[in-house]
Amino acid sequence: MDVDAAALAESLREEAKRANERRLVVLAGDRERGYDALESILETLSIPITGTTLVGPDDRLRCEQRRQVNADDLLGTTRDAIAVDAHAELQPNALGKVAGAVDGGGLLILLTPPLEAWPERRGEFDASLAVPPFELDAVTGRFRRRLVETLRAHRGIAIVDLDADRLEADGLTDPAPRLATAAPAPPPEHRFPAAAYEACLTSDQADAVAAFESLLEDGQAVVLEADRGRGKSSAAGLAAGAFAADGEDVLVTAPAARNASELFDRAEELCATLADGSERGPTVESHLIETATGGSVRFREPSAAVDALGSADIVIVDEAAALPVATLDSLLAADRVAFATTVHGYEGAGRGFSVRFRDHLAESDRKVTDCTLVEPIRYAAGDPVEVWAFRALLLDARPPVEPLVADATPESVEYRRLEPNDLLADDRLLREAFGLLVLAHYRTEPNDLARLLDAPNLEARALVHDGHVVSVALLAREGNLPADTRSMMYEGDRVRGNMLPDVLTSQLRDEAAGEPAGLRVVRIATHHAARSRGLGSHLLECVHEEFGGRSDAGDEPGSIDWLGTGFGATPGLLAFWRENGYRTVFVSTTRNDASGEYSVLMLAPTSDDGRALHDRHADRFVRRFAALCSDSLDDLEPDVARAALRSVDADAGPPLALTDFEWDLVASAAYGPGLFAVDPGPFRDLAVRYFVDDPESVALTDREERLLVRRVLQGQGWETVADRLGYHSTSQCMRALGDAFRPLVDLYGTETAFEVRDRFVDE
Numbered sequence: 001m002d003v004d005a006a007a008l009a010e011s012l013r014e015e016a017k018r019a020n021e022r023r024l025v026v027l028a029g030d031r032e033r034g035y036d037a038l039e040s041i042l043e044t045l046s047i048p049i050t051g052t053t054l055v056g057p058d059d060r061l062r063c064e065q066r067r068q069v070n071a072d073d074l075l076g077t078t079r080d081a082i083a084v085d086a087h088a089e090l091q092p093n094a095l096g097k098v099a100g101a102v103d104g105g106g107l108l109i110l111l112t113p114p115l116e117a118w119p120e121r122r123g124e125f126d127a128s129l130a131v132p133p134f135e136l137d138a139v140t141g142r143f144r145r146r147l148v149e150t151l152r153a154h155r156g157i158a159i160v161d162l163d164a165d166r167l168e169a170d171g172l173t174d175p176a177p178r179l180a181t182a183a184p185a186p187p188p189e190h191r192f193p194a195a196a197y198e199a200c201l202t203s204d205q206a207d208a209v210a211a212f213e214s215l216l217e218d219g220q221a222v223v224l225e226a227d228r229g230r231g232k233s234s235a236a237g238l239a240a241g242a243f244a245a246d247g248e249d250v251l252v253t254a255p256a257a258r259n260a261s262e263l264f265d266r267a268e269e270l271c272a273t274l275a276d277g278s279e280r281g282p283t284v285e286s287h288l289i290e291t292a293t294g295g296s297v298r299f300r301e302p303s304a305a306v307d308a309l310g311s312a313d314i315v316i317v318d319e320a321a322a323l324p325v326a327t328l329d330s331l332l333a334a335d336r337v338a339f340a341t342t343v344h345g346y347e348g349a350g351r352g353f354s355v356r357f358r359d360h361l362a363e364s365d366r367k368v369t370d371c372t373l374v375e376p377i378r379y380a381a382g383d384p385v386e387v388w389a390f391r392a393l394l395l396d397a398r399p400p401v402e403p404l405v406a407d408a409t410p411e412s413v414e415y416r417r418l419e420p421n422d423l424l425a426d427d428r429l430l431r432e433a434f435g436l437l438v439l440a441h442y443r444t445e446p447n448d449l450a451r452l453l454d455a456p457n458l459e460a461r462a463l464v465h466d467g468h469v470v471s472v473a474l475l476a477r478e479g480n481l482p483a484d485t486r487s488m489m490y491e492g493d494r495v496r497g498n499m500l501p502d503v504l505t506s507q508l509r510d511e512a513a514g515e516p517a518g519l520r521v522v523r524i525a526t527h528h529a530a531r532s533r534g535l536g537s538h539l540l541e542c543v544h545e546e547f548g549g550r551s552d553a554g555d556e557p558g559s560i561d562w563l564g565t566g567f568g569a570t571p572g573l574l575a576f577w578r579e580n581g582y583r584t585v586f587v588s589t590t591r592n593d594a595s596g597e598y599s600v601l602m603l604a605p606t607s608d609d610g611r612a613l614h615d616r617h618a619d620r621f622v623r624r625f626a627a628l629c630s631d632s633l634d635d636l637e638p639d640v641a642r643a644a645l646r647s648v649d650a651d652a653g654p655p656l657a658l659t660d661f662e663w664d665l666v667a668s669a670a671y672g673p674g675l676f677a678v679d680p681g682p683f684r685d686l687a688v689r690y691f692v693d694d695p696e697s698v699a700l701t702d703r704e705e706r707l708l709v710r711r712v713l714q715g716q717g718w719e720t721v722a723d724r725l726g727y728h729s730t731s732q733c734m735r736a737l738g739d740a741f742r743p744l745v746d747l748y749g750t751e752t753a754f755e756v757r758d759r760f761v762d763e
């Protein structure tokens, strides 16, 4: 072989070390040749086997091995070399995660099929994009084509064509010598020991340590944000060490213990420095540090950490963006708490932290100190592998800057199909559209870029103002499933994609639900500078016109029976969808991990078949909702319950059919001495009907409606309800419930009800 991959890797590593940057080596061609080259590289380089990770399906080398799906394990860790075997598949998420973990002076090595053929190969990840009824051959290779182009275009990337025994690019950049940076100094007035600051590598990091000083007071929260490798875990570790040396108990949590190892290293080093010369230094076990002053730093897995909050003085959450919002909410109960989090969507769990949790934090009574670290530590600023990864995976994609879309209105914008080929050809359009989706949603990740470009079931549409994306919607074709797929679903098998038909079939036991063809609005977002001007609604209208206006088109390919959506339910979003003609058919019985919210499914039928599907599910929803409220939805926020019921089609559900006895009870509870507790059933029927009908003639207050939800639907006790809704006493709360039912008796009551009412009113 003419190309000496090992010698090439050596010179790349030498240059990488000199510049404190990383280099990327692509070993393209036959897989076995790739492994031969990889082994010779690893044998030649002076990299310890303990500093190397192979990310691929087989444990073929002596080093640590992870499968691509488990690349999360590498988040927040630092490796000298990582090799990714992309022959069987390439998951964009895994690539994003590993690219951030390679140390300055280290190598990222990619084993790929021949680059010319790679875009056309279909791997396991592609199979996950083949959502029924689409087959694998409908999945395209645009993401990989773009990836190959970026590999060829970017500096710092060596490409070896193993099959042709040819060096396509040597990846050497001949970097200028690095300037030594001054060591950061402690701030003039600091409360942590100077050693905590002296251990910092950049002044950004020293500022971050200083931000932690606010936790010396009660009722404080610190949020540390940065891209990967800026030293935030280390800053948190130095702060943890300073607290522990001062006798405080610090509880650290992260998705897994390994994610917190840098934090513990720094805490341990600082505690040792601070104890230097004293009789007893810190005792250190795996993820437990105890200081002579009685302080400690200990690790707990997230759920155990929630249980242990009471026994800690200070809580530090590392890799917070990778935790479910509900867990973050629970951790917020700690009096002094810090969250270290990565921006830019590297984490698999995405942006629940910034999209949802930041609001919860702002609403809490904590005083929040924010700190952002910019200066890279793991590798130098401008590192070519980071620049490449950001571009290839659009990790830094942003919506257009505000002034470009500030004047957008429904009249100024143009509706545009975002065809994958157009997106490939126009990087700015792609960045703006994807950037808007990333910014507005808690779940957009690098895999979604590949989906957008290659998945056969997805479509994207946008509103553009002066050529800039101001609103964007991601749409998925669902349903239209063959009988055998439908019966598989009914019998409990998982079918990819098809969220709405899946829930309606498997949970709601409707084998025919997958038959009509639908279009689910997977995501919609309007630029934050242009919200509440009707743009989101205008985009949905355009989508309806394009897809939904063909109900008389019969079997024309592409015609649909319903439009639908599913999302983490909040009162505002329910109102938005309701305004746009979507109606509730389902509320999930568990909270979504990422958003911490209950999910809701809504349908807007566009054909007779779609209407039949909607009607039967709306009807069943109204019938079951009260029972759910006193069971798995007993902690559903009352305002979400109100909005979910209000968004049900008013014709849905059984007509109100109370017996004479039941009307007697309800009317006498409203107007006289009757008691709700004797038989809550008829009160529930009436409350549900009221919310669904949303009659204009009745004007209950927000508090009265919350009272109906909590006491009548959710069955909470009088004391709890009185307490939560701010009634002075349980008897005041009972009277308020009676009062709330008066207008309902007046509106819905029968002769019997009125007779009873009139007896008391007349008296």
Ligand SMILES: CC(=O)SCCNC(=O)CCNC(=O)[C@H](O)C(C)(C)COP(=O)(O)OP(=O)(O)OC[C@H]1O[C@@H](n2cnc3c(N)ncnc32)[C@H](O)[C@@H]1OP(=O)(O)O
Residues within 6 Å of the ligand: 440, 441, 471, 521, 522, 523, 524, 525, 526, 527, 530, 531, 532, 533, 534, 535, 536, 537, 538, 565, 566, 567, 568, 570, 571, 572, 573, 575, 576
């Ligand atoms: C399946 C899914 O994608 S659901 C998730 C929807 N997307 C998001 O949450 C991302 C962030 N939010 C956004 O991008 C926008 O707020 C959108 C897409 C929800 C709405 O886009 P807009 O262009 O503002 O829509 P439009 O102007 O037509 O309607 C706004 C109305 O929707 C309702 N609304 C929408 N979102 C909210 C919210 N979070 N809280 C309260 N009301 C809301 C309000 O009634 C609002 O009217 P108002 O501002 O006068 O009170």
Ligand SMILES: Nc1ncnc2c1ncn2[C@@H]1O[C@H](COP(=O)(O)OP(=O)(O)OP(=O)(O)O)[C@@H](O)[C@H]1O
Residues within 6 Å of the ligand: 075, 076, 077, 078, 100, 101, 199, 200, 201, 205, 226, 227, 228, 229, 230, 231, 232, 233, 234, 235, 262, 266, 342, 377, 378
């Ligand atoms: N003060 C420090 N002293 C010694 N090493 C440090 C210091 N700060 C950072 N490092 C090293 O720099 C690398 C990145 O630091 P760290 O893990 O703290 O960054 P991070 O921003 O948390 O990164 P990630 O987002 O990947 O978790 C690690 O190898 C760490 O050991």
